[in-house]
Structure formats: C-alpha cells, structure tokens
Amino acid sequence: MKLAKLLASTIASALLFAAGATHAQTVRILVGYPPGGGVDALARLFAVPLSEALGKPVIVENRAGASGQIAASALKAAAPDGNTLMLAPDSLMVIAPHTYSKLPYSPLEDFVPVAHTGSFEYGLVVAANNPSKTVKDWVAAVKANAKDGTYATPGLGTGPHFAGMMLAQDTGLALVAASYQGVNPATTDLIGGQIPSAILPFGQLGPLIKSGKLRVLAQSGDRRVAFGPDVPTFKELGYPSVEIIGWYGLFAPAGTNPELLQRYNSAINQALRLPVVRERMDALGVAPKEVTVEGMANLVRTDYARWKSIVKATGYSADSK
Secondary structure, three states, X not given: OOHHHHHHHHHHHHHHHHOOOOHHHOEEEEEOOOOOOHHHHHHHHHHHHHHHHHOOOEEEEEOOOHHHHHHHHHHHHOOOOOOEEEEEEHHHHHHHHHHOOOOOOOHHHHEEEEEEEEEEEEEEEEEOOOOOOOHHHHHXXXXXXXXXXXXXXXXXXXXXXXHHHHHHHHHOOOOEEEEOOOHHHHHHHHHHOOOOXXXXXXXXXXXXXXXXXXXXXXXXXXXXXXXEOOOOEOHHHOOOOOOOEEEEEEEEEOOOOHXXXXXXXXXXXXXXXXXXXXXXXXXXXXXXXXXXXXXXXXHHHHHHHHHXXXXXXXXXXXXXX
C-alpha cells in the first residue's frame, strides 16, 4: 500500500466525521501537542491502519497545551468505550508525575496502555562548525569556558533535560539547560550559533546531520543504532548514567474492555510490519517495536519507578519553574 493511499484514507476518514458520523462510530486519538510535531505525525500515521482494522473512522484530535496535560485530562474524562485514545510520549506518563506535585491525572490509575508506538534516543549535538569532534573535546571546552556548558532542550522536565543533568553528574561539569518550545526552535538556534550545544531526540535530526549542519557526539541508547552506527553511546564512552530510551505509547481510559485493548494492540502491531509505516517512522527517527498490552503495562510501571528515583536524585521540581 502506497503512502498516498494511506494519506487519502486519513482524509476520507476526517471527511466522514465532518459529514456527520456519530461519536460512537468514530475513534478519536487525542494528541496533547500542536499539529506538525512528532507526536501528531505518529498519531496520524497509525490512524489509517487502525481505521482499516476497526472498519470505522479514526481521527486525530489535537488538544495542545500544558505540556500534554490538557489531552490527558480529556482522556481521563472520556468514557471507557474504546472510542477515545491518546498517543503520548513517555515524559507525560512516567516523568511528569514526579516533577509536578499535583497533576490532573494519574497515569497508573486513570489510563491503561494499549500499544507501543515507537522508541527513540537522545543525542548530544553541536553545530558543524563547532570545534568539538568528540565528547572528550566537548568536556574540555566546557571546562575551559563555562558558557559552553549551556545546552538546549525541548522543554524543562523532559528526557533531554534530565540527560543533561545525568551528564553533569558523570562529568562533574556545571551544565545549564535552556528550554525551547520543541526541537525545531532549538536546532535553529544551534545552527545559528545562539547556543553552543543541545540534547535532543537523535533520530529527528537525521536530515540536518546528513546535510552536514549538525554533528552528534554521543547518544543515550543502550547500543548503537542503525541510522547512526558511527555515533557512540554515552555508556561506552564512560558515562553510564546517561542511558535513556524514550518511547511513545497509545493509551485508553481505565476500565476499557481488555478484549478491545487486545484488538487495538493487534492492529497497531500489524501496522508496524507494513513497509510504508516503517519508512515513515524511520523518517521521524522512531524505531518500531511490537509490544503486547501486558508488556506495555510493565514498561510503564518500570519506567515510572525508574524516573521517580532519577527525579528525586536531581531534586528538580517543575512547580518552582
């Protein structure tokens, strides 16, 4: 199946909804971020095969704001009938609960995982004209000039922000996070020389790396990745704390029929085997991974506990920002 056909199917589903399909006939995938971003792109990608598997329209509904919390609140309030889902990054489910003293939702009580929709690593990135060719060079540069220790992140309290804090712990450097509203503004300033380095989702930077505008010095995975085999992990360079693999997941309201969850999970996992889906995910810098409902629930619980320890160790609180 060609991508054009998939996109056409998405448009047809949206038109059917607009033409008067009832709420019960339509599945909504909530996205807590604006159109055009990585989460939105993934949701629209999976809406097509999910619609085909279910035999009814699946649309994406953007509920941007409050770092995804508006969409999460809407999912919590939705009926557990399988007609409302949410595609969210791990930060919303396993990091935010430990950085905010109070959230309008509890990820472990209010939601149930449906499926894994991709994983990704973070990279320490500099502009092509930066003299640092390796992490060792970068560490020496920061020690020589503290201003070089400022790094861009796509938001405070996110995985990249904590990766920087872990790197500071392992290197003994005084690093300072600069918060941006997403990856694109951060990379623009990085290329323009307004900021010396950044920690960002590695895969999303593919075109800028291939064009020679950016250089990735290291990445946060547990092993080297296919789309960047020459980029070492922080762990193999001697910085063991900086091992983070982010992910995206599909969630439903608590109380959703387990059989329905299994059906949706099967549809997503089958979609992950489609070449056109894998090609699009590769372009987004996201690695496909088939995970069962039970496996996804275990991942959420495990990462929730891990991030609780990480956040506590850093002393970071989003309430004070």
